[in-house]
Amino acid sequence: MKPFVVVTGAGGFIGNHLVTLLKEKGYQVRGVDIKFPEYSDSKADEFLILDLRIWENCLKATDGVDQVYALAADMGGMGYITTHHAEILYNNALINFHTLEAARINGVKRYLYTSSACIYPEYLQTDANVTPLKEEDAYPAAPQDAYGWEKLISERLCEHYREDYGIETRIARFHNIFGPLGTWDEGREKAPAAICRKISLAKLNQESSIPVWGDGEQTRSFCYVDDCVTAIYELMQSDYPHPLNIGQDRLISINQLVNMVSEIANYEVITHHIEGPQGVRGRNSDNTRLYEILKWQPQISLEEGLRRTYFWIEQEVRKKYAGVLS
Numbered sequence: 001m002k003p004f005v006v007v008t009g010a011g012g013f014i015g016n017h018l019v020t021l022l023k024e025k026g027y028q029v030r031g032v033d034i035k036f037p038e039y040s041d042s043k044a045d046e047f048l049i050l051d052l053r054i055w056e057n058c059l060k061a062t063d064g065v066d067q068v069y070a071l072a073a074d075m076g077g078m079g080y081i082t083t084h085h086a087e088i089l090y091n092n093a094l095i096n097f098h099t100l101e102a103a104r105i106n107g108v109k110r111y112l113y114t115s116s117a118c119i120y121p122e123y124l125q126t127d128a129n130v131t132p133l134k135e136e137d138a139y140p141a142a143p144q145d146a147y148g149w150e151k152l153i154s155e156r157l158c159e160h161y162r163e164d165y166g167i168e169t170r171i172a173r174f175h176n177i178f179g180p181l182g183t184w185d186e187g188r189e190k191a192p193a194a195i196c197r198k199i200s201l202a203k204l205n206q207e208s209s210i211p212v213w214g215d216g217e218q219t220r221s222f223c224y225v226d227d228c229v230t231a232i233y234e235l236m237q238s239d240y241p242h243p244l245n246i247g248q249d250r251l252i253s254i255n256q257l258v259n260m261v262s263e264i265a266n267y268e269v270i271t272h273h274i275e276g277p278q279g280v281r282g283r284n285s286d287n288t289r290l291y292e293i294l295k296w297q298p299q300i301s302l303e304e305g306l307r308r309t310y311f312w313i314e315q316e317v318r319k320k321y322a323g324v325l326s
C-alpha cells in the first residue's frame with residue numbers, strides 16, 4: 001500500500017499541484033492550509049483548515065501520516081518579501097519548527113522541506129550575467145531578506161533532525177516556479193504572473209504600455225510547476241538528504257520575459273520602467289547535481305510554460321475585470 005502523506009500549504013500554488021500529482025500516483029493524501037485553494041478544488045482525500053504556526057495544529061496535521069511534504073509558508077514575489085520581513089520570519093519560523101517537531105513526535109518517516117534560491121548569498125548575485133548557483137555556494141551565508149534567512153535555518157533544522165533523530169529529511173531549493181493556478185495579483189505575485197497580468201490587462205484595455213520594475217535587465221531562470229512537482233516527488237523517493245536545486249537553468253532578462261509573453265498574447269507593448277523592488281541582479285540554477293541525483297531534468301520549455309500560464313491568467317483577468325471595464 002502507498003504511504004499516507006500530508007501536504008502542508010495544499011491550499012497554495014505548488015501544494016495544490018502536488019496534491020493532484022500524488023493522487024494520480026495513488027497516494028492517500030491529507031491537505032492542510034489556512035485556506036482552500038483559490039482557483040480550483042483540491043483533490044486531497046481530506047482537507048484540514050489549520051494555522052500551522054500553532055503547535056497543537058501541527059500535531060493534528062501530522063497525526064497518523066508516513067510522510068510530510070512541507071510547503072506551507074508566508075511567501076510571495078519581490079513586492080511581498082521585501083516589505084514584510086518581521087511577519088515572514090516570525091510566521092515561517094513557527095510553521096517550520098513546529099511542523100518538523102510534531103512530525104518527529106508522531107513518528108513520521110520522511111519529511112520534505114521546500115526551501116528557496118533566496119538562501120544563496122547576495123554577493124554571488126550582483127551581476128545580470130550571473131554564474132549559475134551550485135548547492136555548495138550557500139556558504140559563507142548571506143541570504144536574501146528575512147525570508148531567505150529563515151529558509152536557511154529551517155534547512156539546517158532538517159539536517160540536524162536527520163542526524164540526531166533519524167527522520168529522513170529532504171530539502172528542495174526552488175528557483176522561481178510559475179504556472180496556472182498561481183497567485184497573479186494583489187501583491188504576492190512573482191514576475192511571470194505579474195507580466196502575464198499586465199499584458200492581458202493592456203490587451204483588454206487596448207493600452208500600449210506596461211510598467212516594469214527596474215530597467216528590466218535583471219535576470220532569472222523560471223521553472224514550470226509540473227516540472228517542480230515531479231522533481232519534489234522524485235526527491236522524496238531518493239536517498240539524497242542534502243539541499244538540491246529545483247529549477248530551470250535558462251537565464252533570461254525581465255525585458256526578454258516581457259517580449260516572450262507579448263508574442264504569446266499576440267499583443268505588442270512598450271515597457272515603461274518604474275521604481276520597484278528588484279531583489280538580486282541576476283540568479284540562475286546550476287542543475288548539475290539535480291541531474292546527477294534524479295537522473296532527470298526539467299522537461300517543459302519556458303515558451304510552453306508561459307503559453308499555458310498566460311492563457312490561464314488572461315481568462316482570470318477577463319473574469320475579474322470584464323464587468324468593470326465594459
Ligand code: NAD
Binds near residue numbers: 008115177178
Ligand atoms: P503559496 O503562497 O501559493 O503557498 C503557500 C501556502 O501556505 C498558502 O496557501 C498559504 O495559505 C499557506 N500558509 C501560510 N501560512 C500558513 C499557516 N500559518 N498555516 C497553514 N498554512 C499556511 O506559495 P507556493 O509558491 O506554492 O510555495 C510553496 C512553498 O515553496 C513555500 O514554502 C515557498 O516558500 C516555497 N518556494 C516557492 C517558490 C516559488 O517560486 N513559488 C520559490 C521558492 C520557494
Ligand code: GDD
Binds near residue numbers: 076077078116195214
Ligand atoms: N513580482 C514582480 N512584479 N516582479 C517584477 C515586476 C512586477 O511587476 N516587474 C519587474 N519585476 C522584476 C523584479 O523587480 C525582480 O527583479 C524580478 O522581476 C523577479 O521578481 P520576482 O519574480 O517577484 O522574484 P525573484 O525571482 O526575485 O524571487 C522569487 O523567487 C525566489 C526563488 O527563486 C520570489 O518568489 C522569492 O520569494 C523566491 O524565493
